Amino acid sequence: MGVSKDDVSQSNQEDSSLSNVPEKDTEYVHQKKGPESEGGASESSRVSVLPKKEPYIISCKSDSPVKDGNISLVPGKASDSSQQIQSQKMEEVVSQPHQEQVTSSPMAENALCKLRSRRNPDMSVQDLPSDKGVTPFSEPEKPSKDGYNWRKYGQKLVRGNEFTRSYYKCTRINCLAKKQVERSQDGHITNIHYIAKHEHPKPLNSPQISPELVVPSEMTQPDMPTETPREGTQDCPSQLLCSV
DNA sequence: ATTATTTGACCAACA
């Protein structure tokens, strides 16, 4: 099951990304709180670009990667290179969904139909969540292109229902790594945040990762505080993504 | 039977 998300990988979204780019993407950071339920990871919920003491968080604007490529790193307990790596992959992930949503209707619709039938076999689930803010559209795409295995544990509408945020956790037992994928109503991934870092190396079986995307072994080292991606240059794990 | 996903509900932090 968790492998089928690769389906998204076959799209080249290039034009899509620009459609809805919140001008405030930079400021659009989460300033909320970190529930204790998660323990340490919760603290990292600050995806803000502001350097705090929280775990490193990498946020990539999908529209950006293609055009602007904004990646924000927030200092935290986790971080380092692994995340940078992820951000690279992220870029790929980010780009794909666009096309599916915009162009590939057959597949997208098909998937949506299936999903919808799950909860509301009878109704098309057109009705938006009233207050909860749960995303109206659910897509089976899992941004696991970074080489890690993620499991989606939540989804919500944020920013006035303007964006849908999906919450992913690393499937590893002791791994606190989390990922937040923000998508516009159009289905375009507009932002991806990496919270905390993986306590384990990437699974070997990640064919999705291109050799170019693979980061040097040092990048994969969990304990490399030297990376401190706070500097403007460091923010971009891959300068390709961060043109800013 | 197992695993992953979806989504409503609850809780916490901030304005």
Add this chain to the structure above:
DNA sequence: TTGTTGGTCAAATAA
């Protein structure tokens, strides 16, 4: 103090 927003949990469902 209240309202809003965000994050996570847990139950239900599907593959």
